[in-house]
Structure formats: C-alpha cells, structure tokens
Amino acid sequence: MENESVAKSLKLFIVLSRAYKAINEHVNKVIQANGLNPTEFAVLELLYHKGDQPMQQIGGKILLASGSITYVVDKLEQKGMLKRIACPNDRRVTYAQITDEGKSFIQEIFPEHARQIHDLMSSLSDTEKDEAIHLLKKLGLPAGKF
DSSP, rough: OOOHHHHHHHHHHHHHHHHHHHHHHHHHHHHHHHHHHHHHHHHHHHHHHHHHHEEEHHHHTOOHHHHHHHHHHHHHHHHHHHEEEOSSSSSTTTEEEEEEHHHHHHHHHHHHHHHHHHHTTTHHHSHHHHHHHHHHHHHHHHTTTO
C-alpha cells in the first residue's frame, strides 16, 4: 500500500513538472519574441503592478537568486526600461523604478501575455482553477515556497 502511495507521489511530481515546463515554455516564447528574457519581463511586470521595489527584495518576489538581480536590472537599465533610485532615508537601499518607456512596453504586451495564460488555463473551469490553486498552495506550504 505504501509503495502505491509513493508511486502516486512520484507520478504527481512528474505530471506537475511536465505541465509547468510546457506552459512556461509556451509563455516564454511570446516574452522572448518581444526582446526580453523571462526574468527581465518578471522584473518589469513586478515594478509595473507593484511600484518601486528595493533591489534587495526583488529576487524573493519573482523567485530569482539575489545575485542575478543586479545583472537583470543592469540590462533593463541599458534598455531604458527602469532606473535605480537611491532611498533618501537609507543609503544602503536602492529602489528599482520602471521608466515611462518600460511602462509603455508592459502596457503594450501585458494584455497579450494575460490572454495567452488565460487561453492555456482554459481547459479548467473557474471552479477547477480555484481547486487547483488551493491544492497547489497546500503542496507548496510545507515546502516553504508560498
């Protein structure tokens, strides 16, 4: 009986991993077609929807190692999509701020991005989506990912 439970756990892990990989690859193609890599898009999308962010906290919010944030911010700054702003109250803190060019870019491509994700999730009803969200959070909480 326990072997069957272990086998089901392994099967779930494989199915979940493959589903994530397939969906992610599809979404990333559109992002890359617009001249960004997925991490650059994630940073811009975060700044667009949540406003200025301390650079030290961006990695945790988009699930990226903190060492990579400087590189990504540098690339987006070179493209004119964000700028660094020194915190007036704490010299140790630097904020990333989306520029007008970055806002225009996200406003142009985000609706297509959202539609694409909606289309990819359309095989599930709204009730099934709610259930999937609940179950995936239940899986992730013990692993410390949410």
